[in-house]
């Protein structure tokens with residue numbers, strides 16, 4: 527997205543019951559990966575249901591700059607004519623990843639083992655986020671890095687001429703780091719091994735298998751996994767059908783739970799167990815959430831979700847569940863504000879390095895709207911319904927999930943909730959406002975004097 531777009535504030539007000547049967551856009555993680563793997567395959571990959579959000583469109587642009595021919599046809603199908611592993615071309619200009627951590631980190635992995643020079647830039651939010659977590663293993667594989675202290679964007683890399691396979695134990699639970707190494711391994715002679723102490727989303731592994739890579743995944747007894755990939759790899763083009771994004775569905779689901787009388791259904795939601803921690807948590811909280819028509823689609827479990835408004839109660843969400851719902855804590859915090867009793871969320875350290883410091887941004891939004899809570903370095907407790915909720919203005923810090931979560935809060939609150947900017951919602955869920963409005967949500971334009979970003 528543009529780095530200098532004018533903020534567009536929005537107010538959400540108490541809405542009557544949400545009703546309807548909808549689809550939400552394609553999964554962001556799978557969308558990025560399908561463009562990247564399509565680029566690394568020889569021949570034509572087609573993608574249906576691609577998320578056409580700014581983050582993914584930025585990835586499409588970077589894949590073009592690296593040599594892929596990518597077109598969208600009149601039916602909304604994307605066609606990626608790949609250059610093959612080893613075939614990436616040196617881009618003529620810096621690659622702009624906008625607001626997207628996934629785009630930047632996975633692409634650094636891809637190019638880190640191609641002998642080309644690449645400069646990576648991003649918006650103000652992305653330029654604050656740590657890249658050392660991928661540059662560390664890439665340096666061991668032979669990638670040269672020119673970056674300022676702290677390894678933040680903008681930075682330049684030159685990919686290794688003769689990449690070295692590594693064994694790497696992830697120091698943090700991060701699918702982006704794991705995926706960057708696996709993508710780097712594709713153009714590396716020999717076996718690259720990644721140990722992940724806690725399972726994180728495994729779309730890269732599933733998709734690499736689908737594209738024909740020699741990859742083995744072995745679960746260990748403690749919930750971790752060992753992943754081995756044997757390079758160099760030749761990828762075969764695929765027809766990818768991207769299922770709906772559970773992280774986007776989360777906002778509709780929580781809105782329906784907290785607005786009395788609501789009942790909505792969402793079709794074809796991805797239900798990979800490495801992504802469904804929020805749904806498990808909501809069910810523990812007493813949510814009337816049912817999943818029907820479970821099936822496999824393109825190597826991923828999917829199903830249709832029906833949700834009805836429910837009396838929620840507070841629960842403890844253990845740290846071990848964090849990787850499977852890492853993007854859902856802002857939304858869960860809103861559900862917790864409307865639940866009876868205390869919700870305890872542990873293991874939240876990674877929230878501090880997302881598009882914003884999400885722990886701080888959520889806590890500030892809760893303060894602004896009168897919600898009883900306590901935040902620590904890596905935990906948050908929220909006591910729901912102790913006082914009227916709402917009436918605040920929330921600073922979003924270029925973070926789409928903060929904006930959407932607090933707009934959902936406003937739909938069920940005693941007083942309206944305003945967010946200071948909604949432009950960045952287009953990174954992951956451009957249809958958020960129109961889809962929510964079609965279900966019955968009430969939004970109105972807001973004007974804020976001297977909004978800070």
Ligand SMILES: O=C(O)C1=C[C@@H](OP(=O)(O)O)[C@@H](O)[C@H](O)C1
Pocket residue numbers: 554555556627628699700701702703705727852853876
């Ligand atoms: O691999 C991915 O597609 C993602 C991994 C997660 O990030 P981390 O790897 O930093 O946990 C998640 O927060 C992000 O939205 C998407």
Ligand SMILES: C=C(OP(=O)(O)O)C(=O)O
Pocket residue numbers: 554625626627628629853880881927954
């Ligand atoms: C953290 C997120 O994305 P990314 O890391 O790709 O910017 C997100 O979408 O919540």
